[in-house]
Amino acid sequence: MTLSTQELLDGILEGEHRALARAITKIENRQDGYRDIVSGLYEHTGDADVIGITGSPGAGKSTLVDKVAKAYRDRGLTVGIVAIDPSSPYTGGAVLGDRIRMASNVGDMDVFFRSMSARGSLGGLSTATADAVKALDAFGKDKVIIETVGAGQNEIDIVQAADTVVVLVPPGSGDNVQMLKAGILEIADVFAVNKADMDGADRTVQELEEMVHMDDGHVSVAAGHHGMGVDTEVDMPEKGNESEETIEPWETPVLETVATTGDGVDEFLDTLQAHADWLDDTGQIQAKRRQRTAEEIRTLLREDAGALVEGEIDEHGGVDALAERVLDGETDPYTIADEVLDPVAACLEREN
Amino acid sequence: MSQSQEERSIRCLVAKVGLDGHDRGAHVIARAFRDAGFEVIYSGLHKAPDEIVQAAVQEDVDVIGISILSGAHNTLVPKVIEGLKEYDAFEDTLILVGGVVPDEDKAHLKELGVAEVFGPGTSMEQTIEFVRENAPER
Numbered sequence: 001m002t003l004s005t006q007e008l009l010d011g012i013l014e015g016e017h018r019a020l021a022r023a024i025t026k027i028e029n030r031q032d033g034y035r036d037i038v039s040g041l042y043e044h045t046g047d048a049d050v051i052g053i054t055g056s057p058g059a060g061k062s063t064l065v066d067k068v069a070k071a072y073r074d075r076g077l078t079v080g081i082v083a084i085d086p087s088s089p090y091t092g093g094a095v096l097g098d099r100i101r102m103a104s105n106v107g108d109m110d111v112f113f114r115s116m117s118a119r120g121s122l123g124g125l126s127t128a129t130a131d132a133v134k135a136l137d138a139f140g141k142d143k144v145i146i147e148t149v150g151a152g153q154n155e156i157d158i159v160q161a162a163d164t165v166v167v168l169v170p171p172g173s174g175d176n177v178q179m180l181k182a183g184i185l186e187i188a189d190v191f192a193v194n195k196a197d198m199d200g201a202d203r204t205v206q207e208l209e210e211m212v213h214m215d216d217g218h219v220s221v222a223a224g225h226h227g228m229g230v231d232t233e234v235d236m237p238e239k240g241n242e243s244e245e246t247i248e249p250w251e252t253p254v255l256e257t258v259a260t261t262g263d264g265v266d267e268f269l270d271t272l273q274a275h276a277d278w279l280d281d282t283g284q285i286q287a288k289r290r291q292r293t294a295e296e297i298r299t300l301l302r303e304d305a306g307a308l309v310e311g312e313i314d315e316h317g318g319v320d321a322l323a324e325r326v327l328d329g330e331t332d333p334y335t336i337a338d339e340v341l342d343p344v345a346a347c348l349e350r351e352n
Numbered sequence: 353m354s355q356s357q358e359e360r361s362i363r364c365l366v367a368k369v370g371l372d373g374h375d376r377g378a379h380v381i382a383r384a385f386r387d388a389g390f391e392v393i394y395s396g397l398h399k400a401p402d403e404i405v406q407a408a409v410q411e412d413v414d415v416i417g418i419s420i421l422s423g424a425h426n427t428l429v430p431k432v433i434e435g436l437k438e439y440d441a442f443e444d445t446l447i448l449v450g451g452v453v454p455d456e457d458k459a460h461l462k463e464l465g466v467a468e469v470f471g472p473g474t475s476m477e478q479t480i481e482f483v484r485e486n487a488p489e490r
Contacts, residue, residue, distance in 0.1 A: 017407060017409055018412075018440050025490075029361070087391075088386060088387070091387055093385065095382050095392045096391060096411075099395070099411075100394060100395070100396035106402075106406070107406060112410055113407075114411060117361070185472050280385060
């Protein structure tokens with residue numbers, strides 16, 4: 001039974017789970033018609049809060065996501081979840097095990113949980129993640145949660161995909177030099193020290209707080225992302241008072257959670273809401289979405305241009321033949337790139 | 353313009369249903385499917401038929417492999433199949449059963465819509481080959 005693009009679109013907007021699931025498959029597989037689906041969904045998106053949850057493997061992401069989804073359901077909200085697990089670099093296969101942790105939401109179809117393989121992507125998400133999130137948003141989910149691949153120090157694609165980024169840090173994640181490093185610790189809008197009942201949790205909380213407060217006064221608005229903390233415990237001095245450009249910075253809070261018992265989940269949800277409100281109040285949400293959309297456009301164009309270039313390469317006898325010419329000492333890669341692209345560039349110039 | 357670079361992957365749900373705590377076989381299958389290049393979603397232990405249906409529908413799997421070693425296949429498998437029908441997901445999902453199923457029950461399961469029943473001694477290659485050949489075209 002193959003559903004047409006239009007049937008899938010109608011199905012999604014009418015709330016059919018099967019249509020949503022199938023559309024996500026098409027998006028993942030880059031199957032014919034997937035672009036029409038995403039285009040068609042676009043005007044129905046923008047209502048969901050998109051929350052990204054990242055952290056090292058075994059930090060408790062899935063278990064926390066389960067409890068968070070349950071808590072949202074208790075508040076009468078619907079939830080969509082995309083959970084990404086790594087794919088094999090050898091076979092492309094994957095074991096997607098995040099679903100096992102979803103014990104609190106069994107039988108509740110208003111929690112739509114979808115496992116995804118990273119399919120070779122290195123940034124902690126898969127190429128299809130952003131589009132799958134659009135599908136869940138258009139479907140009408142109030143909250144969309146993205147759970148990344150178990151992340152190391154540098155899997156930070158989530159920052160492009162989510163409105164609010166939560167970084168889960170398990171106790172004992174290293175000393176304060178680790179906290180100085182660039183990468184994943186920079187992208188958090190909220191820190192959650194999960195497994196807070198374990199030894200060493202207090203120290204981890206303290207080190208994170210020190211890190212957050214080290215940045216006092218640096219507010220990067222133009223960067224489009226959050227400005228790292230300013231200490232609000234001493235009631236933030238309102239610098240440049242009343243000037244309209246002043247945006248009250250977001251202080252990255254450090255929370256404690258115990259995902260297995262659900263401790264701290266309510267406070268966690270309230271904090272997510274506070275961040276969502278802050279994004280709205282300061283207009284940062286627009287900045288964020290503009291940046292995200294710009295990045296999407298770039299990525300799409302790069303993919304399309306890449307496909308066009310592939311066609312050109314075939315015209316020139318295929319990439320293997322070209323490589324052979326380089327190995328034979330006839331030419332070099334730069335000359336070949338010019339040969340292949342010059343006609344394309346010439347076409348574009350004529351149009352101008 | 354639509355540059356289609358299709359990259360399809362076979363998605364499988366490896367499911368344990370009912371009061372059956374033996375999951376070594378399911379783990380071995382999950383691993384073998386992964387190494388065959390499939391995307392495998394593992395259900396975890398002690399799942400109700402409803403949960404398997406929910407997972408199969410949301411994950412939009414091509415294949416469900418139900419592992420049952422408890423002898424309850426005649427009760428549990430029909431419930432899964434009924435649930436799939438409810439969501440229009442029965443027609444294009446390949447349903448496999450693995451485990452200890454007496455010969456006299458196999459025919460009955462196949463009548464219900466199970467594509468194949470794999471008993472003890474089935475090789476991994478056999479199962480993987482069967483999935484590759486029979487995974488539904490979509």
